[in-house]
Amino acid sequence: MLIMQFKQFKQHYVIIAGLIFISSIFTDIAFSDDSEKQALTIDLSTFFRAARKVISDNQSLINDATKGDKGLSGEVVIYQAKQNYQSATKSEFAEPDDTQGGRCRKAILEAVDEVMIQAQPLINEQGKGFKGFLPAVFAAKVAEIFSKKMTNTAFIKLTAPKNYVRNRKNRPDTWEHNVLESKFKKANWSKGQSFSERGTHKGRPGFRFILPEYYGQSCLACHGQPKGERDITGGKKEGGVLGELGGGISVVIYD
Ligand code: HEC
Numbered sequence: 001m002l003i004m005q006f007k008q009f010k011q012h013y014v015i016i017a018g019l020i021f022i023s024s025i026f027t028d029i030a031f032s033d034d035s036e037k038q039a040l041t042i043d044l045s046t047f048f049r050a051a052r053k054v055i056s057d058n059q060s061l062i063n064d065a066t067k068g069d070k071g072l073s074g075e076v077v078i079y080q081a082k083q084n085y086q087s088a089t090k091s092e093f094a095e096p097d098d099t100q101g102g103r104c105r106k107a108i109l110e111a112v113d114e115v116m117i118q119a120q121p122l123i124n125e126q127g128k129g130f131k132g133f134l135p136a137v138f139a140a141k142v143a144e145i146f147s148k149k150m151t152n153t154a155f156i157k158l159t160a161p162k163n164y165v166r167n168r169k170n171r172p173d174t175w176e177h178n179v180l181e182s183k184f185k186k187a188n189w190s191k192g193q194s195f196s197e198r199g200t201h202k203g204r205p206g207f208r209f210i211l212p213e214y215y216g217q218s219c220l221a222c223h224g225q226p227k228g229e230r231d232i233t234g235g236k237k238e239g240g241v242l243g244e245l246g247g248g249i250s251v252v253i254y255d
Contacts, residue, residue, distance in 0.1 A: 034207055038196055040101045041209035041251040044108060044156055045194075047093055048249060050084035051077065051112050051142065056135040068126040074113030081112065100253070104154050111145035132233055140167055152254055155201060159210075160247035161185070164223070164238045175199055176210055176250050184212040184245050206254035215246040 054077050055062070061070055085093045096106035115138060123133055139158045147155045159165070159172045161180050172180060179195050189212075196209040215223055222231035223246060227239025240246060 034198065036101075037207035037253040038209065040104060040154075040253055041196060041207065042194075043094075043101065044104055044154070045209065045211050045249045045251050046088055047081065047085050047105070047108055048139065048142065048156060050088060050093075051081035051108075052135045052139045053084045054080040055133065055138040059134075062123050062133050063130050065127055065129040069124050072116065072123060073120075074116035077116050078109055078112055100153065104150060104253075107149040107154075108142070108146050108156075111142045111149065114145050115141045130232055134233070136167075140170060144169070152204070154254065155250075155252040157250045158247060159250050161245060164240070164246065166235055170247075172248075172250075173201070175201070175208060176248065179210050180212075180245065180248055184248065201252040201254070204254050206252050209251045211249045212245055213247045213249065215240045215242060215244050217242060219246060 057080075058070075058072060061067070062072070064070070082093045094102070094105060096102045096109065118141075119133055119138075122131055125131070136158060143156045143158055147157070157170065159170050159176050159180075162172060162177060165171050183189055183195055191214070192212065194209060194211040196207065198205070199208045200206070201208060220240060220242065222233060222235065223238045223240040225237065225239050225241070227237055229237045231237050238246075
C-alpha cells in the first residue's frame, strides 16, 4: 500500500515537473517574442520623432511667404529624418525587409512620403505665411496612414492627456489614459521613461508601448498660458507650463 502511494506520488511528480518544464519553454518563447516587439516599438517611435523633428526644424522655411517651392519633398524629409534618427541612436535606420519590423519600417517611410506629397500645394504656396503645417499635424497624419497600412499588425499614435487634446483623433484610449495619469504624471516617475506591457488595443491582444513628451519653451507659445487665449493657429492655449507632461507617443504591435 505504502509502495503504491509512493509510486503514484512519483508519477505525479514526474508529470508536474514535465508541465513546469514545458510551460517554461512557452514563457521563454513568449518572452523573446515580446523583447523583439519592444525593440520594434522603440525603433518606430524613435523614427516617428525623428521625422517630426524635420517638420519642426523647418517651420520658418515652411512659413516663409516669399518662397514658393520649399524643396521639402518626401525624399528630403525622409533623408533628414534618417539623419535625425542616426544622431539620436548612433545607428542607421535599418532598411525595410520581409520581417515584421521591416514591413513596419517600410510603412512608416511610405506614410511620411505620402503626407509630404499631399502637403506640397499647401507648403509651396507663395505669399502665404503661417500654414498650420505643424509637427503635430504632420505626426497625426503619418500615424493615421501608417496605422491604416499596418492594420492588425501595428499601430502608432500621438496622444495627450485627456484635458489637453485638441485633435479628437488623438484622444487617449483607456490604457493610454491610465498610463498618462497614474504613471507619467506621478512625481516619482523618472522623466522620459517609457512604459510598456502586454495588453489589448481595439479588442486585439498585443504589446503596448507609450513614451511621454513634455512641453519645452517653444511649445508654450501655443500650449502655454494664459489658458483659453487664442494661439497663432486659432486654437485655445491649454495653460501648460514648462516641463509639464504634454503628450505621448503610443505604439502597439499586435500578436
Ligand atoms: C504653433 C502652435 C503650436 C506649437 C508651437 C506646438 N503645438 Fe502642439 N499642437 C498644436 C495644434 C494646433 C495641435 C493640434 C494638431 C492637430 O490638429 O492634429 C497640436 C497638437 C499637439 C499634440 C497632440 C495632441 C492633440 O492635442 O491633438 C501634442 C502631444 C502636442 N501638440 C505637443 C506639443 C509639444 C510637445 C510642442 C513643443 C515641442 C508643441 N506641441 C508645439 C499647436 C502647437
